[in-house]
Amino acid sequence: MLGKGYQLSQQVTYRGMIWLLAAQLVVMLPFAFYLPIWLIPVMLASTFWRIRVIKGESGQPKLVVRLFVIALGIAGVMFSGMTLLSLDTMVSLLLLGFAFKSLEVIRQRDALVVVFIGFFLVAISFLFSQSIPAGAYGIFALIILTGALIANQQSPAQQLSQNSTRSSLKMASAMLIQCVPLMILVFIFMPRFSPLWSIPSFESHAKTGITDTMAPGDIANLSKSDELAFRASFTGRKPAADEMYWRGLVLNHFDGKSWQQLPEEYDTDELKDQLQAIIPWKRNSVEVKGEPFRYEVIYEKTGQPWLFTLTPTTKVDGQTIQFGDYRVMSRGDIQSPLMVNAVSYPDSKRDLELTEYARQSSLQLPSNGDEKTRAFARALRADSSNDADYVNKVLRRFAEKAYFYTLRPPLLGDEDTIDKFLFESQKGFCSHYSGSFVYLMRAVGIPARIVVGYLGGEWNKNGDYLAVRQYDAHAWAEVWLEGEGWRRVDPTAWVAPSRVEGGLEAAVDYEGSFLEGNLFSTHHFKWLDGIREKMDALQYGWRRWILGYDNESQKNLLKSILDKMSSVPLAALVGALFLGIFLLWFAMLGLLGRKTYEAYEHQLYRKFCKRMEKHGILREPQQTPYEFALIASEKLPNKANVIRDFSTLYQQLCYVPGGTAEREAPHQKMRKLLRELG
Amino acid sequence: MxxxxxxxxxxxxxxxxxxxxxxxxxxxxxxxxxxxxxxxxxxxxxxxxxxxxxxxxxxxxxxxxxxxxxxxxxxxxxxxxxxxxxxxxxxxxxxxxxxxxxxxxxxxxxxxxxxxxxxxxxxxxxxxxxxxxxxxxxxxxxxxxxxxxxxxxxxxxxxxxxxxxxxxxxxxxxxxxxxxxxxxxxxxxxxxxxxxxxxxxxxxxxxxxxxxVPKINMTDALLDYVQRLVAQTREQDLVLLGLSPRGSLALVRSAQSWALIQGRDHVLPEDVQAVFVAVAGHRIVGRRETQGDQLARQILNMVDVVGGVRV
The missing domain is CATH 3.40.50.300 (P-loop containing nucleotide triphosphate hydrolases)
Incomplete structure (x- = not known):
């Protein structure tokens, strides 16, 4: 590829520069979705400027101008509202530098720098998105970058040839395709090291999914989104619709309006420490019963630490923490899809003994407010035989009185919200029902708490997994009863049984409020369901096998391969692998190709020359066979006859027409003479 | 005759x-x-x-x-x-x-x-x-x-x-x-x-x-050698002006003529070598101040006589 006399100090040609600019634009484009929007015009402007310079319409920018532009760019990044020293700021600065670099690309060395930074940026773009389209775009960007690399190392003559663009692209693709086997090998067998430093968090990524407080109306917002929350696949038993309560977090503290986890303010790291201290996970608090669910969940990126599992989870792997209220959290915020394996025993009894802290926190109520509800609760409890009967009476009241399940509830104001809901509006959704239920329990001294998570999900026929979306978000309640422990109670199910059986869409079917703010959601179009499902299965495979391939999967794969194979075939496989690589290498060097390329008599003659070389007689390229035979036979008088015969035969075969008539016999004779030569 | x-x-x-x-x-x-x-x-x-x-x-x-x-x-x-x-x-x-x-x-x-x-x-x-x-x-x-x-x-x-x-x-x-x-x-x-x-x-x-003269035989192996020589004269970092097709035709014709004078009915690489400097010396122009004759001799020494594809 490199022409003779090629030097790095050569100037970048017009065509090389165009390639470079195209590659730069291709590389920078995906960042436009994540970083400050003003970076795009800057990128375009510097490209445009550079093109003007190439065409000679404006001069090369002077040092002062360049310094000014750089200062302006840095100031722009500073004032874009990003934290100093965050990943976003750093990537923005790198992008700026990358965009401006094109302005001072003059020599081929500069072009190489641009291309190499481009490769680095392609890798960085995967920090922002790891979807299938992002992967495909990454490959495209690699091809263009490699093409630019090739175009900048061709001689001017090669660049001027007519199909140079196509041939550069073709060569780039061929080079990348050659890398694929190695890439697969490295992907499968390269050990995954944990990062030496943690990636600074992305502030540009809004936190999505369930929040850690619940005021009336919160979950209704979630139900407007059809974004994926997580996918789960089960080995063995699969849960029924009324078993798929995916526990996320537990809300204990009520301030009269909204529910939250702890009475005081906290950030997630503090929360983890505090929960570890007050409600540590104890294996023996669960009395395991029944058949377990074994499942694998892949959580989508949320920027939050909540994980959603079936209750109670007894075993969970990976970077996770379990707590005494049966929730599971990730050790860090989920910045990229996370795969977790878990085991849950849904029929178990939990916390037959309640700790003092747990009893206190699950009985907490504001000191005043909602007096009507308190009075009502006391009256109803007095009317009931025991706690369990009281629970049933409350639930039956939800079912029998005129309570409606709606995503468009009336506003309840700031005070006495429970009173207003229970006795006036009587319209609401899960957070209203679970909140008021827990309030009714606590009002008469029965420990109760709110659990937030997802209910249900959609089974995919192709992938055999469950897809849980944001609109499956749900809130339910747990009450603690003497001798039974924590019991899951879903008051919403008494109001709208279809919410459990058929999901949100069925529950609000009568009012048509399903995904009403989201007109373009594919969920509105039934005829798209087939395609949607297939796309979903594809996405799942990508998440499961490509992004989810971590240390654990690697260990399992290697184990399964090694277990199945005895040592002999394994050694054969490894041997064959190496042999294959070497053969490929030889083929690429053209060693195999050249031998078959030359006619047989020439090959034999070269062997003859090798033999002579061993005797210290080196043939110069310009020496004809006859000339060489004279020299050689002079130096090796005892072999002179053989040398002369061989050379004469070769010469006749090559240059005398008609001497070529019989090809096989002379070849045999040549071989015989060669053997005689020793 | x-x-x-x-x-x-x-x-x-x-x-x-x-x-x-x-x-x-x-x-x-x-x-x-x-x-x-x-x-x-x-x-x-x-x-x-x-x-x-x-x-x-x-x-x-x-x-x-x-x-x-x-x-x-x-x-x-x-x-x-x-x-x-x-x-x-x-x-x-x-x-x-x-x-x-x-x-x-x-x-x-x-x-x-x-x-x-x-x-x-x-x-x-x-x-x-x-x-x-x-x-x-x-x-x-x-x-x-x-x-x-x-x-x-x-x-x-x-x-x-x-x-x-x-x-x-x-x-x-x-x-x-x-x-x-x-x-x-x-x-x-x-x-x-x-x-x-x-x-x-x-x-x-x-x-x-x-x-x-034009009927003196030339085999593929010989033409391979001739073409290797001609290709070498067109090698850009050595020569500014290489042998034109007329030049390579002249090379072949001269080699045939030389072979005839030697009393052969086919051309050998020796014949090509004998006439190459006389044919190419005034036709090629070196990149440096090298004389055409010297350059032709250089090229002759660079190109391998042996080798070629069977057609």
Whole structure:
């Protein structure tokens, strides 16, 4: 590829520069979705400027101008509202530098720098998105970058040839395709090291999914989104619709309006420490019963630490923490899809003994407010035989009185919200029902708490997994009863049984409020369901096998391969692998190709020359066979006859027409003479 | 016929070797050009025997021989002739110039102006002369021997590359070795013996031999070698101007002619090597100030004789 006399100090040609600019634009484009929007015009402007310079319409920018532009760019990044020293700021600065670099690309060395930074940026773009389209775009960007690399190392003559663009692209693709086997090998067998430093968090990524407080109306917002929350696949038993309560977090503290986890303010790291201290996970608090669910969940990126599992989870792997209220959290915020394996025993009894802290926190109520509800609760409890009967009476009241399940509830104001809901509006959704239920329990001294998570999900026929979306978000309640422990109670199910059986869409079917703010959601179009499902299965495979391939999967794969194979075939496989690589290498060097390329008599003659070389007689390229035979036979008088015969035969075969008539016999004779030569 | 032709050629070259002492290789190259039907450029200093060689060639073949000394005031008409008004018949008659001869010696070609040079070169390529709209065929065989002084000498108009290309071979005679010079000084040989030469090949015999040259066999292996050589002359970092297709054709034709003189019916790499410098030396232009001859020798040493694809 490199022409003779090629030097790095050569100037970048017009065509090389165009390639470079195209590659730069291709590389920078995906960042436009994540970083400050003003970076795009800057990128375009510097490209445009550079093109003007190439065409000679404006001069090369002077040092002062360049310094000014750089200062302006840095100031722009500073004032874009990003934290100093965050990943976003750093990537923005790198992008700026990358965009401006094109302005001072003059020599081929500069072009190489641009291309190499481009490769680095392609890798960085995967920090922002790891979807299938992002992967495909990454490959495209690699091809263009490699093409630019090739175009900048061709001689001017090669660049001027007519199909140079196509041939550069073709060569780039061929080079990348050659890398694929190695890439697969490295992907499968390269050990995954944990990062030496943690990636600074992305502030540009809004936190999505369930929040850690619940005021009336919160979950209704979630139900407007059809974004994926997580996918789960089960080995063995699969849960029924009324078993798929995916526990996320537990809300204990009520301030009269909204529910939250702890009475005081906290950030997630503090929360983890505090929960570890007050409600540590104890294996023996669960009395395991029944058949377990074994499942694998892949959580989508949320920027939050909540994980959603079936209750109670007894075993969970990976970077996770379990707590005494049966929730599971990730050790860090989920910045990229996370795969977790878990085991849950849904029929178990939990916390037959309640700790003092747990009893206190699950009985907490504001000191005043909602007096009507308190009075009502006391009256109803007095009317009931025991706690369990009281629970049933409350639930039956939800079912029998005129309570409606709606995503468009009336506003309840700031005070006495429970009173207003229970006795006036009587319209609401899960957070209203679970909140008021827990309030009714606590009002008469029965420990109760709110659990937030997802209910249900959609089974995919192709992938055999469950897809849980944001609109499956749900809130339910747990009450603690003497001798039974924590019991899951879903008051919403008494109001709208279809919410459990058929999901949100069925529950609000009568009012048509399903995904009403989201007109373009594919969920509105039934005829798209087939395609949607297939796309979903594809996405799942990508998440499961490509992004989810971590240390654990690697260990399992290697184990399964090694277990199945005895040592002999394994050694054969490894041997064959190496042999294959070497053969490929030889083929690429053209060693195999050249031998078959030359006619047989020439090959034999070269062997003859090798033999002579061993005797210290080196043939110069310009020496004809006859000339060489004279020299050689002079130096090796005892072999002179053989040398002369061989050379004469070769010469006749090559240059005398008609001497070529019989090809096989002379070849045999040549071989015989060669053997005689020793 | 081959035997006879061989004998004739041997006779001719031995006679010529008597005239030009110690230059058998150059004599053979001159014969090669003549038999291949191409023109010969002799480049050397004055007094090296260029004219003697030309004269000798014409004597051996019994051909008509004319010579023009090119000078800076020579006009095209002095070479190719002119239409002259005849007062007696009151008609314009064409008076043929010296170029209408079998062997034409253009002495010191590069002393003439480009105008006069080009008149000759046109005749060489077309083998006909056009004057006042009338074409006049040149005789067959028609053989031009041009001599030229090295271009560093003052008062010369160097021939452009396109015109040099028309000469099949360029040969330098060079200084004689001591033995030859001694013999020359004794006066037994040289120019005087020109008169003693006998015609040994008739015009008809020459034409028959010329017709045989293109029929000398060349195998694929040989053409592979020729093409490797030609490709090397086009290698960009070495050469500015490589061999044109006309040049490679000249190489092949000269090699065939040389093989014929050696008495073979097929061409060997040795034949190609023997004529390569004479064919390529004046056609290729080196990237540096290298002389074409040196460059051609370099290329010859670089290219492997052995090898090739079976077709």
């Amino acid at each position: 081959t035997q006879t032709a061989q004998a004739l050629i041997n006779l001719a070259s031995s006679q010529l070797n008597n005239v030009i002492l110690g230059k058998s290789n150059q004599v053979r190259l001159a014969l090669t050009a003549l038999l291949a039907g191409g023109h010969l450029l002799l480049e050397d200093l004055p007094g090296m025997g260029k004219t003697t060689l030309a004269h000798g060639l014409s004597n051996v073949f019994g051909l008509e021989y004319k010579r023009v000394q090119f000078t800076s005031d020579l006009l095209p008409a002095d070479v190719i002739g002119a239409t002259v008004f005849d007062a007696k018949t009151s008609e314009f008659n064409f008076r043929a110039g010296p170029i209408f001869s079998d062997i034409f010696l253009a002495d010191e070609l590069n002393r003439a102006t480009p105008r006069a040079q080009s008149a000759l070169l046109e005749a060489m390529e077309e083998r006909q002369v056009s004057i006042d709209g009338e074409s006049h065929m040149l005789p067959d065989p028609f053989f031009v021997i041009a001599t030229q002084n090295p271009q560093s000498q003052s008062g010369t108009f160097p021939l452009p590359e396109s015109q040099l290309d028309r000469f099949l071979l360029r040969v330098s005679l060079g200084y004689p070795d001591q033995g030859s010079e001694r013999a020359l000084l004794r006066g037994k040989h040289g120019r005087k013996s020109l008169d003693a030469m006998q015609q040994c090949i008739t015009k008809e015999q020459l034409l028959t031999i010329q017709a045989r």
